Structures are given as C-alpha cells and as structure tokens.
Amino acid sequence: MFHREGQKIILITFFLVVAALLVAQYYVPADWARWLVQISALVVLVLILQFFRNPKRPVTPSFDEVLAPVDGKVVIIDEVDEPEYFKDKRKQVSIFMSPVNVHVTRYPVSGTVTYSKYHPGKYLVAWHPKSSTKNERTTVVIHTPKFGEVMYRQIAGAVARRIVNYAEEGEQVTQGTDAGFIKFGSRVDLFLPLDCNIHVRLNQKVVGAKTCIASLPKQDD
Incomplete structure (x- = not known):
C-alpha cells in the first residue's frame, strides 16, 4: 500500500x-x-x-499514551522552552527519519486540533539545533482529555522540500491515523507536559503508531 x-x-x-x-x-x-x-x-x-509505502497499523486509541508520530530514531530528549504556542517549558522528544524510513506522519494522540500553522523556512540538516525553529515546518497542537495539549512539529531537512499537513483547527482526530507526509525528509518534534513519563531513550528506533513515547504518571487511588 x-x-x-x-x-x-x-x-x-x-x-x-x-x-x-x-x-x-x-x-x-x-x-x-x-x-x-x-x-x-x-x-x-x-x-x-x-x-512512499504506507503500511497499515491498526491502533486501539488510548488517552493515557502518546504514540510515535513517525518511524525513525530518537535524537533529542530534553526539557526546553517552547516559544511559539505554549510559551513555557515542555519535554521535547525529537525523531529523525532517514530516507529508508516510512515518512507518513500519524496523529500521536486523539483529540481536537486547536492550532495548525505552516511556517516557510530554511533547509538546514534535520539534526541541526536550529532546524526546529529555522526550517520549513508545520506546528500542530491537539487538545486531549487527559494530557491537555500536545504539540507535534513536522520539520523539513536538507533534502525535503514539501511538508504535507492534514490537520485543521477544530477537527476531531484519532490517534494513529494519517496526519500528513514529509516528502524526502526528515524530523518530527513532540512537545509534552513536564509531568509525563518518557518511555524512550536516545538513539532508540521507534515505529509510528506503535511505540509509546510517553504516558501520564499513575494517580494514587
């Protein structure tokens, strides 16, 4: 397919x-x-x-987990200031896609799209520290019942020249379904609440709509 x-x-x-x-x-x-x-x-x-392969990956949506939006390798896990939308500190997890990875972007959570914006920009290599704010990119924020708002950002790299983003503000989206595509590129950043538990490590390979990136802390009964 x-x-x-x-x-x-x-x-x-x-x-x-x-x-x-x-x-x-x-x-x-x-x-x-x-x-x-x-x-x-x-x-x-x-x-x-x-x-351009697009393997089918059935998902049972969970409001307690954030799934990987793409296939690739985890290259950043850090606490950062997010200046575009949240304007506060968030946990950032970045996934780099090589040319051999599946390049479909899938919704990491279920909820309502509250923000979706395209930014023209440069084409720095995807692992460059400034690529998240300088490169061509799209930013999408989804409001979820349990995580609050979760952001993901599609980032073009040195080869990618077109980002496809299907998310529209006000739309209800389902975890694991098709959210877009990055043609011949390259990285997706996740920005998550500070109190979430991260389940991946640096250089770990992840699978879109399969690998759990983060979960909510367990609540005391």
Whole structure:
C-alpha cells in the first residue's frame, strides 16, 4: 500500500522507467550498457516505491499514551522552552527519519486540533539545533482529555522540500491515523507536559503508531 502523496511521483517514475527499459532494449547495443541502464531504472523505481509505502497499523486509541508520530530514531530528549504556542517549558522528544524510513506522519494522540500553522523556512540538516525553529515546518497542537495539549512539529531537512499537513483547527482526530507526509525528509518534534513519563531513550528506533513515547504518571487511588 502506498501513500496518496506519492501517487503522482510513482506514476511518473513508472512511465520513465518503462521508457528507459525500452530504449535500452532496442537502442543500446552493448550488453553491459543495456543491463546497466535497465538495472539502474529498476533500482530507482524500487526506491521510490519503498519511500512512499504506507503500511497499515491498526491502533486501539488510548488517552493515557502518546504514540510515535513517525518511524525513525530518537535524537533529542530534553526539557526546553517552547516559544511559539505554549510559551513555557515542555519535554521535547525529537525523531529523525532517514530516507529508508516510512515518512507518513500519524496523529500521536486523539483529540481536537486547536492550532495548525505552516511556517516557510530554511533547509538546514534535520539534526541541526536550529532546524526546529529555522526550517520549513508545520506546528500542530491537539487538545486531549487527559494530557491537555500536545504539540507535534513536522520539520523539513536538507533534502525535503514539501511538508504535507492534514490537520485543521477544530477537527476531531484519532490517534494513529494519517496526519500528513514529509516528502524526502526528515524530523518530527513532540512537545509534552513536564509531568509525563518518557518511555524512550536516545538513539532508540521507534515505529509510528506503535511505540509509546510517553504516558501520564499513575494517580494514587
């Protein structure tokens, strides 16, 4: 299954690959050159297909947990000042996506979208400390029954040139469902309440809509 954001690119790539295979078959006389063109064309098609793959991940929504919004590796766990929306301290967890990761963004929590904004910006490498505030990005805040408001931020990297964000203010969203896509990039930041329990560690690989990033502290009976 492939993401809808990749349908046009996949179709164009398919026709280009078919054209390359035919040209190589009938107009490239040397066997080694013909094989080189054909294999290269097929490799490009496979890479495009794997980039836009969209595996099904059924989720039983939980108001007590924040799930990973994307596949990737945890690169930041820190307490930071969040200046755009909360304007106070939050726990930040950042996930970096390599080109081989699934690049679908999924809602980390269920609730009501209270803020959704696109910011044009630069294309610094995703692990750069200033990429969270300087790069092209979208910021989404979801109000949940138990966590209060949870923010996630899609951030473009050095290669990514387009962020797709489906979240609209006032919309009811469900944990684990499709929230957007980052084409050929690169990082998502989560900003969580200070009293939540973080369940991941630095350099841990996480799976979107599967890995629990944080939970609420247990309440005394």
